[in-house]
Amino acid sequence: MIRGLYTSASGMLTELTRNDVTSNNLANVNTTGYKKDMAVNSDFAQMLLRRVDDQKQTDISQRPVIGALGTGAIVDEIVTIHEQGQLRESSNPLDLAISGEGYFVVQNDNGTYYTRNGSFTVDSQGYLVTSQGDMVLGQAGPIILGDAGEVAVDGSGNISVNGENIGALRLVTAANPQEMTKVGDSLFTGGQAVDGINGQVKQKFIESSNVNVITEMVNMIATMRAYEANQKIISGHDNSLSQAMDVGRLR
Structure with missing residues (x-):
């Protein structure tokens, strides 16, 4: 009993x-x-x-x-x-989504993290940042748009402003997503990241929750x-x- x-x-x-x-x-x-x-x-x-x-x-x-x-x-x-959430179209050219496997790489004072949240903006210093203020990383470090004009991002993550290429997003794929740990604000840490993605970047789209x-x-x-x-x-x-x-x- x-x-x-x-x-x-x-x-x-x-x-x-x-x-x-x-x-x-x-x-x-x-x-x-x-x-x-x-x-x-x-x-x-x-x-x-x-x-x-x-x-x-x-x-x-x-x-x-x-x-x-x-x-x-x-x-x-x-x-x-x-698994991927639904991609929703938006009118903001800084809204980005990854169709397929992969993550954006962002950085703050606590380190480097991975995210699927591509709802980006430009801060007062001209850096491309997340809605929480974390810097979005490119192949050469933080991405500076400055007083950006017409921003275009292609499927591989290459960024151009007014037709001039200024760099490329740093995109990674997790070797084993289950080794990644949530830290809040749709950010992940840990695991083994491999450069490149199995998909493409879509501009003016954001990924909904799954x-x-x-x-x-x-x-x-x-x-x-x-x-x-x-x-x-x-x-x-x-x-x-x-x-x-x-x-x-x-x-």
Whole structure:
């Protein structure tokens, strides 16, 4: 009975984590370049149950097997799904998106990061920056547009202003995207970056979040139902324990 309490409690904790992940996905449904997360669960080791009080077998290991008993669950890891979101057309020439695999490279005081969020702008010093003020890196370092006129970016990331080439975006592909770590603001760090992308840059487009609202709402409903089921099991065990204690007091 006590084992059942712990098993159900571990299930409730697992569902709480899954609910947090789903809630965060829904909160970022309109975040440009956001990649959704998914909680991956794993089971605790199962216990092999044998029949007790079997008069025919004094050796416990020889008693008939009833079956296996689960002993709980845990969230093994939070996996980021790096599939591409929908590309939406805009009128801003500094809005860029990558169609295919790859990342823009940006830099701030804390280091170098990778992002799919290509909603860029020009700061007061003429540098191409993200909406958070991080500098967008080119092949030769931070990109300076100055008092830019007509900006054009081709599919390979080459940038020209008023028809004059001023450099190229630094674009990379992750050897293993699962080795990358989220740091907020649609930025990633870690992993092994390889120069070049398996796709092309599209100007006047931005990449939407890859979160599917309907899917996440269904996941949230399933999570809450599983949580409530474990809650009822704990309540049932608690009532049984209370009745057992009452019987003990009567004796």
